[in-house]
Amino acid sequence: MSLKVVIIGGGSSYTPEIIDGMIKRHHQFPVSEIVLVDIDEGERKQEIVANLAKRMIEDAKASIQIRYTKDRRKALQGADFVTTQIRVGGLKARALDESIPLKHGMIGQETNGAGGVFKAFRTIPVLLEIASDIHEICPNAWLVNFTNPAGIVTEAVMKHSQHQKVIGVCNIPYNMRSGIGEIFNVSADRVMIEFIGLNHFVFGKRVFIDGVDQTDEAMRHLIDDDLNYSPANIVSLPWNKNFLQSLNMLPNPYHQYYFQHEEILAKDLQAYRENGTRAEVVMEVENKLFEKYKNPNLKEKPQELEERGGAYYSESACSLMSSIYNNSMDVQTVNTLNKGSIPDLPSDAVIEVNSVISASGPMPLAIGPLPDTISGSIIQLKKFEQLVIDAAVTGDYRKAYASIIMNPLVTSDEKAQMVLDELLQAHKPYLAQFDKEVVNV
Amino acid sequence: MSLKVVIIGGGSSYTPEIIDGMIKRHHQFPVSEIVLVDIDEGERKQEIVANLAKRMIEDAKASIQIRYTKDRRKALQGADFVTTQIRVGGLKARALDESIPLKHGMIGQETNGAGGVFKAFRTIPVLLEIASDIHEICPNAWLVNFTNPAGIVTEAVMKHSQHQKVIGVCNIPYNMRSGIGEIFNVSADRVMIEFIGLNHFVFGKRVFIDGVDQTDEAMRHLIDDDLNYSPANIVSLPWNKNFLQSLNMLPNPYHQYYFQHEEILAKDLQAYRENGTRAEVVMEVENKLFEKYKNPNLKEKPQELEERGGAYYSESACSLMSSIYNNSMDVQTVNTLNKGSIPDLPSDAVIEVNSVISASGPMPLAIGPLPDTISGSIIQLKKFEQLVIDAAVTGDYRKAYASIIMNPLVTSDEKAQMVLDELLQAHKPYLAQFDKEVVNV
Amino acid sequence: MSLKVVIIGGGSSYTPEIIDGMIKRHHQFPVSEIVLVDIDEGERKQEIVANLAKRMIEDAKASIQIRYTKDRRKALQGADFVTTQIRVGGLKARALDESIPLKHGMIGQETNGAGGVFKAFRTIPVLLEIASDIHEICPNAWLVNFTNPAGIVTEAVMKHSQHQKVIGVCNIPYNMRSGIGEIFNVSADRVMIEFIGLNHFVFGKRVFIDGVDQTDEAMRHLIDDDLNYSPANIVSLPWNKNFLQSLNMLPNPYHQYYFQHEEILAKDLQAYRENGTRAEVVMEVENKLFEKYKNPNLKEKPQELEERGGAYYSESACSLMSSIYNNSMDVQTVNTLNKGSIPDLPSDAVIEVNSVISASGPMPLAIGPLPDTISGSIIQLKKFEQLVIDAAVTGDYRKAYASIIMNPLVTSDEKAQMVLDELLQAHKPYLAQFDKEVVNV
Amino acid sequence: MSLKVVIIGGGSSYTPEIIDGMIKRHHQFPVSEIVLVDIDEGERKQEIVANLAKRMIEDAKASIQIRYTKDRRKALQGADFVTTQIRVGGLKARALDESIPLKHGMIGQETNGAGGVFKAFRTIPVLLEIASDIHEICPNAWLVNFTNPAGIVTEAVMKHSQHQKVIGVCNIPYNMRSGIGEIFNVSADRVMIEFIGLNHFVFGKRVFIDGVDQTDEAMRHLIDDDLNYSPANIVSLPWNKNFLQSLNMLPNPYHQYYFQHEEILAKDLQAYRENGTRAEVVMEVENKLFEKYKNPNLKEKPQELEERGGAYYSESACSLMSSIYNNSMDVQTVNTLNKGSIPDLPSDAVIEVNSVISASGPMPLAIGPLPDTISGSIIQLKKFEQLVIDAAVTGDYRKAYASIIMNPLVTSDEKAQMVLDELLQAHKPYLAQFDKEVVNV
Ligand SMILES: [Mn+2]
Numbered sequence A, B, C, D: 001m002s003l004k005v006v007i008i009g010g011g012s013s014y015t016p017e018i019i020d021g022m023i024k025r026h027h028q029f030p031v032s033e034i035v036l037v038d039i040d041e042g043e044r045k046q047e048i049v050a051n052l053a054k055r056m057i058e059d060a061k062a063s064i065q066i067r068y069t070k071d072r073r074k075a076l077q078g079a080d081f082v083t084t085q086i087r088v089g090g091l092k093a094r095a096l097d098e099s100i101p102l103k104h105g106m107i108g109q110e111t112n113g114a115g116g117v118f119k120a121f122r123t124i125p126v127l128l129e130i131a132s133d134i135h136e137i138c139p140n141a142w143l144v145n146f147t148n149p150a151g152i153v154t155e156a157v158m159k160h161s162q163h164q165k166v167i168g169v170c171n172i173p174y175n176m177r178s179g180i181g182e183i184f185n186v187s188a189d190r191v192m193i194e195f196i197g198l199n200h201f202v203f204g205k206r207v208f209i210d211g212v213d214q215t216d217e218a219m220r221h222l223i224d225d226d227l228n229y230s231p232a233n234i235v236s237l238p239w240n241k242n243f244l245q246s247l248n249m250l251p252n253p254y255h256q257y258y259f260q261h262e263e264i265l266a267k268d269l270q271a272y273r274e275n276g277t278r279a280e281v282v283m284e285v286e287n288k289l290f291e292k293y294k295n296p297n298l299k300e301k302p303q304e305l306e307e308r309g310g311a312y313y314s315e316s317a318c319s320l321m322s323s324i325y326n327n328s329m330d331v332q333t334v335n336t337l338n339k340g341s342i343p344d345l346p347s348d349a350v351i352e353v354n355s356v357i358s359a360s361g362p363m364p365l366a367i368g369p370l371p372d373t374i375s376g377s378i379i380q381l382k383k384f385e386q387l388v389i390d391a392a393v394t395g396d397y398r399k400a401y402a403s404i405i406m407n408p409l410v411t412s413d414e415k416a417q418m419v420l421d422e423l424l425q426a427h428k429p430y431l432a433q434f435d436k437e438v439v440n441v
């Protein structure tokens, strides 16, 4: 029996991670074929990655076929799972998402603020095309989406594609479980966190070790021991103790953009002046990684990969695919339809939520009403996300403006227009839906 | 390490079922002590049951201590789990719940209609006392409630007791899974049904075999093959095909009272005229059972027990307790807080819902909005249940009247008063909360 | 300046009422032209009515032009208001709506139970056509809908027509205010009732005399003095005192079908056996009325018109049109979009609610959550209504079945099918949308 | 018949405004007695104001008795209306509310940001005492609250006082109608704006002139003609055109703090450096006003009063009291219970909403769901307001911290603590509820 996985964005430096994950899980998730797909710009990188993947598989003596192609539709034939780890416009586009807002004195970041909005604007149309292809060519395949902003993109597919078998994945929840595991000196799999919120805006409401509620203990540690969960790609500052005490929940590192806005902005501006954008830093890391990947003696993913900030992404994705394949009914944290899990949010919104993973996909656990402290912020962010989706699919300038000005990291009506217009101009090649509008600006 | 279970209503004829369940599960749920508790009226029956239990345990070579007592508070000391299978007023009270409405030409049934309301009125105060004792004496113990109307009683405890570790159990969901398993020729554990609704008013929205959606196939079978799930204690008629097609969900047998109202009423009235109440039939069955139980050579639960209609109750309760004990994180169907699982119902309402069972109790799976066809009925029933609870805890005559007249099986404002007044009079010894009111009538 | 009113269903015996209303209000609502529209079957009646109307206007020396036609689209040109008082299939169809359910031992009534469902099935497609014509020909005109079931029909237009300027009217709210006025010995215009609910399922939650809350006093009167609001067209029984006390609101006469189900059914069955359907009684009343109308000396609406049960309908409609015309900003009770007025119901549902009447239409007053006692019933009825609308516009047999079985006056799954099939057959000429389905039955 | 109004905070410089309003309305709102009440600090000012009031009344030949006192409870005897226009801590406290946040580089303003939070913390306990006195002494009296933050304070009374007859008043809605009236060249009473939102965070969703929807025209004017509604007390900048186009609603001037955050902060900081706080400016204006008031020849409110920023406050309050007195059933914009008017907000939240004013108080008009663009912001602000109320009544430090950090104008977790601690210290005499907490800090 065949089991085929298609990796769209196969030339990503992360690909060896996911290959490694599939090798390790081969006994329970017996993939027989992996096809990497990329576009012209990723062609050479994809070749390098594919060759490394072949060496890794050979070394592990796993019976997995590796292929790579630029023909997406052909690749999709017979696929059981499709993962997307694309970056529309590449790291150059990310550099613009970061630098343009920063030039105007506002947060310029990959998935937050005006930069995050434009990453969504560029990505959503491409993901909708991919979903459409899947629905036509391999309608039973699950689309496992890594591409950021993962929550927004997943909701866009749910709302605007016929293909409903889509799940968004982020490594933050696993990072947080892992961090809590370290504190309690247990492995991550003994930690359950009741997550509540949205991708990159998720809180840990309750902490369980072996099923026993240890939230108070966890909060005590966090407050007293300055625990730090931050993934590599975001600046990290310690939290004010009163913030943690008032919240009485685990924040995630991205919350710093919202609740340490002033300090993070100052740090980011300084870093930008000194080293340019984070995108430029990443480009260098990537270049070095690909140099390593070329090494014909390299037969496993190199250590340096973890520096990239995406550690555990592949872990999350592989264990998700395996649980669907095996109807495992275990609990994993994914981006999927709310369905009342948080009754304050629309049932058809995508949230990041603990879900039982079955052969028919994720079934979210109900959480109940949002805690008073953070309900306003979470609802506001979700409404913002929906403005983004609406603008991304319609290409309506006013909706785009609305999504920018309603972002909590955008500081004024005037600046909203400036960054909107500059980003529309800068990303023009990837924003066909706004064509009519951009002319008018 | 000790593991103590207290069975309140120990003299119930069902007790050997649950003893049997605990013996079978002893390897994974190593109960060290079982204490049966009953009141004066159950004293002799409890002794008989306890002796049978001892023989069963001895025969099985399980190391479980059995004791029995009338001192509930003493029994609760050190308890880990408390199950309640009481019947306030005994089968005599049930006979009144059945006969008084029937005399007025209305459905007279144990858990539905005016009879069900009065079972709740009698039971809720007692369960609140038990919950209060648990909260004081063994606050970490889980209260596993079998007593009907299980959904209403569980919500009453959740809303009016400090003890929040309470779970309601019914065998209908397991019966339905088992019935579907027979159709598909697989064991019940390979069947998952997405249940939606309330105890005794639950529907099977989707059917999965090994995680794969087989709802259409299941509905086809139901419509073509006249599948029948009915437990022993309710009259069973086949469903109209159009009803099943319009519903496109699995009904449960109790739905007949609502959607075959006229026919069931006719049948029940005839049965009542010919054989008296169901309670009286059960009394005979019980008498025979207890005669069997006395037999010193009997070392296992007798076959006849299944006739009683409560098959799988103990199955459900034992596997629930075992999963809590082991933090199993498997999915079971229980009566617990909604928490948004059905966003059309209040978050703090109790519903019957698939839940992941952890050491911290059940975590319900979110289902999403109620299907149009049945949303009105389910919401209406839940509102009715809440009127019942409100009347039961306040002893307010007008609220009691409201709960009766708003029950869909009660046919007029005049008859509502008649059955209300007669049932208040008939059950006076068990309705201290209504004392002031009953005098006024 | 011209002000044109089109009356669709101009041959109705009620028309002289509305003509009378427009004559009396001519100083504030200066109608210059009234066009009656009817179909072939109403041609002769319309002529009689038009001639009476001319005599009434002449007698009153009002400068209103009267015309009548069968060409609806032509009549609509330049219209400012369009009223609809049609009866699709005429009184013969009503006789079937009444008799077929009664033959099966179920409530057979014009606007409730299975009969009401079929009145909706026949009426909705016609009203949607009218609304479509209005939207095309006179898009600024208000559609004031008298046709029953007025709430359901109005919601159908709101949801399935582009023409959103539609308001449903019923005389029950005015009747209730008038009844309360009699009790308090004040005129109806000094009475305000906070209505809550749906057309023909509306309750009076609070009673104000000159703005002062007199609800308790009103309830006391109702309970002690056996006040009776019943319009002529429905059987009337006194309410059980405990019902009124538990409700603590004013019921409307149609509530008897739901809360005195058994007694009303018995009475209706007896009446049917003795005198045939209510439709047949009405036919005779109408014949006599039209004989009167022909009298060339008759120059005002005859007394007998009030027997018809529609008293105050024209009052309600004329004062509504006048307030829109004058932007009066007074409060009237109409069927319009909920918009949160009752937050437990969808914002886009039509409810019967006190509304400020402006030149831009009705603005409903917010009421707040439904009282516990009746929230279940009201939500259930609204969901039922939405099943009816869904079936009416799709012509889907399963949806039609669902709407019938979910009606609280339908007593079983088998009978649901019988009355559905018989009514579909009986009304075939008026149910083109079900054509495909009826063949299959 | 007597009609008594009590003005708490009688020494306010605004009092002559309200006296003027009552004189002008004397024919329809025949006040027979006005009692001014103030505390020691306001004693001399109150005397001055009372004397001016007497001269005004004498000059107008109105038969109104004026008295003033420091004995609030005595003053309340027999009161029909009580207005509150107090400022707990006086303008000195306001100066601290403004300066402390500004020193930390954050918005320091009377009703927004951390300053607004502390105004609520100081005011809520006093208003709850007043409401408690009213409930005891003159339970039928309406409390008309001018005191800011008027929406938050009104909700606090609704939720934490037995006295439910309370209405909050602000002049912004009238200012906006008046501004629109100027554009359309009609008087304000011909303008209706459909307001949606919260006090100082209200939007004008639709504009009607004589009941006809002119929203598009109004937006066109606003965008093309740089219309400006700003009251005197807040800095005013023009809006970005795209902001207005995206919003497609009328913003109110306080929205600048949120949507022109950066620019307003810069302006406010500069103004603060140059002229000190707005409070200090107001102190001077007040001193000059009181010098005028002392003039025994002054017999009317002086022109300079309008500079104060509170123009139309008295207009709003007097017309509100008059409409209650007369059961006028006209539409006014007040702060009252939501009741579903905006179904996205809790029914028991206070919102600023068009309401029909009856003898039984305001009945809000239902609006329907919040527009997508601003629903997130409005919900977030309401949740923030509820955190403020919760902290104000409990005196819980963590809740106070939560309310500060969740305010959109507070820029970081660290700064949240700094301004919280400094403001708690600075306002200690007025924050008895935080006593325990402040010690701990
Ligand atoms: Mn992520």
Ligand SMILES: [Mn+2]
Pocket: B148, B150, B169, B170, B171, B172, B200
């Ligand atoms: Mn059961």
Ligand SMILES: [Mn+2]
Pocket: C148, C150, C169, C170, C171, C172, C200
């Ligand atoms: Mn009617």
Ligand SMILES: [Mn+2]
Pocket: D148, D150, D169, D170, D171, D172, D200
């Ligand atoms: Mn204000």
